[in-house]
Amino acid sequence: STDDAGSGSTSDGSGSASSEDETTVRIGIPSGWDEGIAVSHLWKAVLEDEGYTVETQTADIGILFTGLAGGDFDLMFDGWLPLTHASYWERYSEDLTDLGVWYDDAKLTIAVNEDSPAQSLEDLAAMADEYDNRLVGIEPGAGLTETTIDAVIPEYGLEGMDYITSSTPAMLAELSAKADSGENIAVTLWRPHWAYDAFPVRDLEDPAGTLGEAEEIHTFGAADVMERFPELSTWVEAFELSDEQLFELENMMFNDDAYADDLDGAAAAWLDANPDFVTDLKEAAQA
Amino acid sequence: MTENHTEIRADGAYKVFGRRGAEAVRRLRSGSTRDEVKPLGTAAVIDASFEVRKGEIFVVMGLSGSGKSTLIRMLNGLWRPTAGSIHLGDDDLATVSPARLREIRRTKVSMVFQHFALLPHRTVLENAAYPLEIQGVPKEQRRERALEALRLVGLAGWEDSVPGALSGGMRQRVGLARALAADTDVLLMDEAFSALDPLIRREMQEQLLELQSSLGKTIVFITHDLNEAMFLGDRIAMMRDGRIVQIGTAEQILSEPADDYVAQFVADVDRTRVLTASSVMRPSRVVVSISGGPRLALRTMEENAASAAFVTDRNRVFHGTVTDTAVLDAQRRGDADLSAVVEPDTRQVHPDAPMSEIFAPAAESVLPVPVVDDGGRLVGVVPRVRLLEAMSQTTSLDATPSTEDSL
Amino acid sequence: MTENHTEIRADGAYKVFGRRGAEAVRRLRSGSTRDEVKPLGTAAVIDASFEVRKGEIFVVMGLSGSGKSTLIRMLNGLWRPTAGSIHLGDDDLATVSPARLREIRRTKVSMVFQHFALLPHRTVLENAAYPLEIQGVPKEQRRERALEALRLVGLAGWEDSVPGALSGGMRQRVGLARALAADTDVLLMDEAFSALDPLIRREMQEQLLELQSSLGKTIVFITHDLNEAMFLGDRIAMMRDGRIVQIGTAEQILSEPADDYVAQFVADVDRTRVLTASSVMRPSRVVVSISGGPRLALRTMEENAASAAFVTDRNRVFHGTVTDTAVLDAQRRGDADLSAVVEPDTRQVHPDAPMSEIFAPAAESVLPVPVVDDGGRLVGVVPRVRLLEAMSQTTSLDATPSTEDSL
Amino acid sequence: MNDPIIRIPVGSWAESAVDWLTSTFSGLFAFIKTVLGSAYEGLDQILTAPPFWVVVLVLAGLAWWVKSWKMALGTVIGLVLIQTMNQWDNAMHTLALVLIATVIALAIAVPVGILAARNDAVSRVIRPVLDLMQTLPALVYLVPMVLIFLTGAVPGLVATIIFAMAPGVRFTELGIRQVDREVVEAGEAFGASSGRILRQIQLPLATRTIMAGVNQVIMLALSMVVIAGFVGAAGLGSDVTRALSSINIGLGFEAGLAVVILAVYLDRVTSALGTRSAVAKAQTAAS
Amino acid sequence: MNDPIIRIPVGSWAESAVDWLTSTFSGLFAFIKTVLGSAYEGLDQILTAPPFWVVVLVLAGLAWWVKSWKMALGTVIGLVLIQTMNQWDNAMHTLALVLIATVIALAIAVPVGILAARNDAVSRVIRPVLDLMQTLPALVYLVPMVLIFLTGAVPGLVATIIFAMAPGVRFTELGIRQVDREVVEAGEAFGASSGRILRQIQLPLATRTIMAGVNQVIMLALSMVVIAGFVGAAGLGSDVTRALSSINIGLGFEAGLAVVILAVYLDRVTSALGTRSAVAKAQTAAS
Numbered sequence A: 001s002t003d004d005a006g007s008g009s010t011s012d013g014s015g016s017a018s019s020e021d022e023t024t025v026r027i028g029i030p031s032g033w034d035e036g037i038a039v040s041h042l043w044k045a046v047l048e049d050e051g052y053t054v055e056t057q058t059a060d061i062g063i064l065f066t067g068l069a070g071g072d073f074d075l076m077f078d079g080w081l082p083l084t085h086a087s088y089w090e091r092y093s094e095d096l097t098d099l100g101v102w103y104d105d106a107k108l109t110i111a112v113n114e115d116s117p118a119q120s121l122e123d124l125a126a127m128a129d130e131y132d133n134r135l136v137g138i139e140p141g142a143g144l145t146e147t148t149i150d151a152v153i154p155e156y157g158l159e160g161m162d163y164i165t166s167s168t169p170a171m172l173a174e175l176s177a178k179a180d181s182g183e184n185i186a187v188t189l190w191r192p193h194w195a196y197d198a199f200p201v202r203d204l205e206d207p208a209g210t211l212g213e214a215e216e217i218h219t220f221g222a223a224d225v226m227e228r229f230p231e232l233s234t235w236v237e238a239f240e241l242s243d244e245q246l247f248e249l250e251n252m253m254f255n256d257d258a259y260a261d262d263l264d265g266a267a268a269a270w271l272d273a274n275p276d277f278v279t280d281l282k283e284a285a286q287a
Numbered sequence B, C: 001m002t003e004n005h006t007e008i009r010a011d012g013a014y015k016v017f018g019r020r021g022a023e024a025v026r027r028l029r030s031g032s033t034r035d036e037v038k039p040l041g042t043a044a045v046i047d048a049s050f051e052v053r054k055g056e057i058f059v060v061m062g063l064s065g066s067g068k069s070t071l072i073r074m075l076n077g078l079w080r081p082t083a084g085s086i087h088l089g090d091d092d093l094a095t096v097s098p099a100r101l102r103e104i105r106r107t108k109v110s111m112v113f114q115h116f117a118l119l120p121h122r123t124v125l126e127n128a129a130y131p132l133e134i135q136g137v138p139k140e141q142r143r144e145r146a147l148e149a150l151r152l153v154g155l156a157g158w159e160d161s162v163p164g165a166l167s168g169g170m171r172q173r174v175g176l177a178r179a180l181a182a183d184t185d186v187l188l189m190d191e192a193f194s195a196l197d198p199l200i201r202r203e204m205q206e207q208l209l210e211l212q213s214s215l216g217k218t219i220v221f222i223t224h225d226l227n228e229a230m231f232l233g234d235r236i237a238m239m240r241d242g243r244i245v246q247i248g249t250a251e252q253i254l255s256e257p258a259d260d261y262v263a264q265f266v267a268d269v270d271r272t273r274v275l276t277a278s279s280v281m282r283p284s285r286v287v288v289s290i291s292g293g294p295r296l297a298l299r300t301m302e303e304n305a306a307s308a309a310f311v312t313d314r315n316r317v318f319h320g321t322v323t324d325t326a327v328l329d330a331q332r333r334g335d336a337d338l339s340a341v342v343e344p345d346t347r348q349v350h351p352d353a354p355m356s357e358i359f360a361p362a363a364e365s366v367l368p369v370p371v372v373d374d375g376g377r378l379v380g381v382v383p384r385v386r387l388l389e390a391m392s393q394t395t396s397l398d399a400t401p402s403t404e405d406s407l
Numbered sequence D, E: 001m002n003d004p005i006i007r008i009p010v011g012s013w014a015e016s017a018v019d020w021l022t023s024t025f026s027g028l029f030a031f032i033k034t035v036l037g038s039a040y041e042g043l044d045q046i047l048t049a050p051p052f053w054v055v056v057l058v059l060a061g062l063a064w065w066v067k068s069w070k071m072a073l074g075t076v077i078g079l080v081l082i083q084t085m086n087q088w089d090n091a092m093h094t095l096a097l098v099l100i101a102t103v104i105a106l107a108i109a110v111p112v113g114i115l116a117a118r119n120d121a122v123s124r125v126i127r128p129v130l131d132l133m134q135t136l137p138a139l140v141y142l143v144p145m146v147l148i149f150l151t152g153a154v155p156g157l158v159a160t161i162i163f164a165m166a167p168g169v170r171f172t173e174l175g176i177r178q179v180d181r182e183v184v185e186a187g188e189a190f191g192a193s194s195g196r197i198l199r200q201i202q203l204p205l206a207t208r209t210i211m212a213g214v215n216q217v218i219m220l221a222l223s224m225v226v227i228a229g230f231v232g233a234a235g236l237g238s239d240v241t242r243a244l245s246s247i248n249i250g251l252g253f254e255a256g257l258a259v260v261i262l263a264v265y266l267d268r269v270t271s272a273l274g275t276r277s278a279v280a281k282a283q284t285a286a287s
């Protein structure tokens, strides 16, 4: 049903300035998803260097999927599969192009502060009191939240704990507050995430594997992205980041005061520090 | 009076405030009193029927709360009668279309509100020009006519003030100027002069009479001031508890009050302004003919034990007075008639002269004041005692003549 | 009068509306006119100085916009004078603390507003009881006193209505009842009767006089009604363009107007209510002593060419009248004094009787009306011609005596 | 584009201010947290513990009392609809939160509005503060608030109170200022204290405007449910967020509809209370 | 706890309704999108294209014209502060969005409010609709709106208009209903048409109340910036969201402060316009 409106407006755009189509890329940046923000800005820097005009738009992740499927964006770098964004993928897969995985070590976690007693999720039920009987979650309806409710809590008998769904910022704020005050805390989290660098936290073991295997972060494109950006598509398909690269990038962007709120500056600085990144990428794309 | 001389006609108009007005009207019609229907609503106007002629000033009086404002507000359709009908010219205000009603209000009838109802956000000038604005009068002309109206009510120089910065009486005059500026045939004035001081009030009253006589305006005027009512009103309607209890001229109301209520109501009136020479005069008994000769004159005077007489000719045209001594002289001289001894009487008054104008001539001489009509005919005389009787409220106007000497 | 009999005192009070009031006052003091300072603000009250005695009714009159309301509002501190001072009792309203001002208003002074200023959300009863509520009167008593006040103003039965459902005059009476219920020593009444019909108005006026005389209330009363002013006012202040141009009793104002403005202002007054017997009476020339014997009496009558005489004793106590024929009889009988022939005169009036009450006795007989004071003494007589002269406005009150026969 | 010439570090000052506040007033904050928290818990218990039809009947009874049986019937229909959409508990959590927030907001707003009406200086000072409270995005102060109050109902309550309060102040001020000067003078002339004038004249005559402000307070409080959910307050907000994350239009609509039903109910009740006021009665009588 | 006995599938009906709407009115929606989109683009261009000091001077000049040089000075200080916080472009995007949303909201709200004031039936019908618009969480209809309008300024605009409109209607109605009956009768008595009475009597005398409603419309519009950012409208909202996800209180505060500065500016300008109205002038003169 979105096709009508979506393709309609897209063809309007291409009709008026067809030559630009090849050079103007619209990237949707998911608000609140730090790795997505980081990578989007990295790509913005790269593509601008390559002569593309890059338009970015920050929106909620659900909105981004909807927009991407409607042809409102060309690229979106933060699709978590198989679990987290499964509901979006189910709904919109026909109207999306999967441009491959750029990070495959993502995973959902339950994290606690470094010096707290629990080591694994199995301990948590027994030690609930140590954690004020609270497990702090993120948005209700997020993949992580649903997994926690559907799998983690029943598996480890955590029904006795208050599982507080709120929002990612609230969860992080509480994490930060407790970290400062030295109280114990248990939160739902995921990797990669800058919080691991910023706060003394560690993951609880998940012997039953309820949080699922490692997740992959995909880049999704609009349905016709391959036709419209043949070259760019190959670069994106070849794109990969290692743990270190991603952490370094996120750190520069979110934790380094030098680039306090200058994401593009941070991306450029990171590219300067990794001069091979683009050439490697192009090579890989040719292969 | 014929139909097309009637400007306003009310036929059995009722106004009941409250949800169950219709029911209240039904009961009132079948004889219930106002108090009895109180639970159904306040019957402000009950069965009002009257006509106001073109060019007439129709005054409405009555106790506070007797329904005067309610009545006048029905005359331009601001309030609809609960029952009965109101005609303004040929339009029945109950059935007229809203567009026609607006047109009537624009062109035919304007109103002075009891509580002024000025537009607080507009200047005095803009308030006065408001009806003209609605009538679509061009700006420059509007301004001129509004200024003229303001000048009439003595507010020149205050054009640019807002109503909030005016005194009570000044506000009322703005309301007045607004209605005057509208220049409609019919003026509804709800206690339009109540906040005015006597000087301005007198001016306004004269202004109103002037408007009526020169432009033939029809005016319905509510007032509590008896003297004003008597002075202005061609006819006066007296209301009581929602009903019209009497309609008549000032003199009718004063001299033949329909009931004690009306009588009491007008008790305080300044009779000197209302009663005219014709209403206090008596037929003169001591009249002699100028051609009748001294002997006849003396006999008449003797019969009436009077020392002077009024002299007329055979057409009753008034020539003056003669005293007994002068007539005796004439008789001695052997005059054939009285023309040599008659002295013109400068004290003569017109039959319509208010009593207040008879006091001065009456004080000049012990002789009664002759009342002389437009044709110069002697129609009666006003002896002093008549004046005193008329002034003394305890004595009714047709009291038995006193024992005083009178011609 | 001594200081502690003064209830209200204004000393050079000014009120100028507008931002630059102080500057305007400075200029006015140094001789500028009201119009000249108009750009600085409206000078509503200029240099007002007067005193109101305890138990006095002080009436303020003047053209609309002359500053009456502004003046009265300064008397309870609602508006502060721009310059000068206002004393209420011993308190200077300009410097008194807010708490004391509130207390004064609660206990000492209440007000009837020109535009009523009722509380629209409260019933008539609650409105009337409002000052009592503020005074902290217990509920039951409050209700009773408010009901009493409403009864006084003729609104019994309307307790539970809201002001919005009342006619203009009824609203004014609620404001009146509210001030009366407050039962304070000082009453400020700003055109308190303007919307009332004559019947209720007369009642209210009498009520007010009653209040003043029985409870010794001090009343400042603004009115446009000359007769009301003359009837009520112990003294009357005439205002013009912000200034007080004359303060005096009704008769002073009427007989010695300070200027043309005042004279014109009072021209329309109904003199019969204002002028009293004492102001129109003349010394009686034909007075005989009851103990003086018939012969003396006859001589006096002859000298004055009168056919009757008033009889007094040596203390000038009035005994009645004698006619020449009766005295002749007495002389024939050889009476030593007149006691056998003197007839009591029922027409006698008090010196304070308004002229309106003299007309009836004057009409009864040709004899002048005797004016007799509280001690029974004959202080003068009112011949008919005097009445007529006083009524004729063109004739001034001290016109030369007419030629009429008079005792 | 328009880069700043000098960069004023307002942001970091704000951060220090928050730090300072948090440490200095921790006692006060703990107190607020306890009071608000237990008030909410209490009311929440009252609303959620009984069977739903008991609550429905009580609320319908209230509607009957303030207005008419028609409104009572409407109430029953609306509330039963919430129940059949399986949003009952959420709705009651939200109702508890909104009621408490509204009461507190009004308890602060009305006196402040009165002050502002009587004093031009206060009015001038208060105005930008109200602008701030109403427009500073809740998210901005929510994070610091989570640092102070942790996640749960309390930060949600505080945010709601802050956001919803402004119209209460504004319309109290406006209402009082609009009262006819002469009627106030009548009060003064009879020696009424300013408190009395306020209670007996100004407030009654300002009722309609103030009640319109109260209505806005309630509406704004209800519009904050999603934000409250963001910091972990239970209620309809979480279902809305959940719906958004999973592009579940149906669920979002149901939760949203439940909010609207509450809104209509509260609106009707408050406006009925408004028209029961003395003035309104007087006006009806006079027409 | 309180499980429903019967489950009414309101949610799925809503989904079908959205589908139906989307397909049926796609032409209309495309039109709306074009109009709103280009209006926003145009205004945004005007505000962002010139050097910032030009815009500052123009806005300060406006402040001077409507009020005083003091207000102009305040404007300069506030706007320069925004610039030094590096929020200029965002602020201008937001200003453009808020201005357009406000103008449209008022263009609808005032006539509707007038209708409601003159007709009790309309008033009764409109009231719950307003409740709905104000309290139905924007997130609920944002997703369908993205389906219709895709991401960007337009859905943000529409959501803002919907949310902000209600007080405009309510206070127009209230203001008109509060106008003294007798003054309206004066208009009638002289034969003014109801349109004239409206324009020349009711609206001028209701100005203060209506302007308070306008103020609320603006405040609510500004309070929607974050939500607008959610669907990808550019502006301060995205920085607020970004700040949150990194618990960057400073950045959030700066963006928030920029919103508040705009709010104070718009508040002052509208209230100055209100006091320039005829009535206000009359009232000042009379005091």
Ligand SMILES: Nc1ncnc2c1ncn2[C@@H]1O[C@H](COP(=O)(O)OP(=O)(O)OP(=O)(O)O)[C@@H](O)[C@H]1O
Binding pocket: B164, B165, B166, B167, B168, B169, B170, B171, B195, C017, C018, C042, C043, C044, C062, C063, C064, C065, C066, C067, C068, C069, C070, C071, C114, E285, E286, E287
């Ligand atoms: N609030 C005000 N602001 C500005 N000017 C005012 C105000 N009130 C009165 N005035 C001005 O002060 C002058 C005196 O007004 P005031 O109300 O005292 O007159 P008044 O003698 O009571 O007249 P009236 O008999 O018409 O009631 C008038 O010129 C009026 O315009």
Ligand SMILES: Nc1ncnc2c1ncn2[C@@H]1O[C@H](COP(=O)(O)OP(=O)(O)OP(=O)(O)O)[C@@H](O)[C@H]1O
Binding pocket: B017, B018, B042, B043, B044, B062, B063, B064, B065, B066, B067, B068, B069, B070, B071, B114, C164, C165, C166, C167, C168, C169, C170, C195, D285, D286, D287
């Ligand atoms: N809007 C209203 N609602 C209910 N009752 C009303 C309304 N207006 C007037 N009344 C009632 O109708 C009756 C007549 O009122 P009206 O205003 O016509 O009297 P009036 O003769 O003009 O008196 P006044 O001389 O005091 O102005 C009164 O009893 C009053 O209470």
Ligand SMILES: [Mg+2]
Binding pocket: B068, B069, B070, B114, B190, C167, C168, C169
């Ligand atoms: Mg009336």
Ligand SMILES: [Mg+2]
Binding pocket: B167, B168, B169, C068, C069, C070, C114, C190
């Ligand atoms: Mg006055």
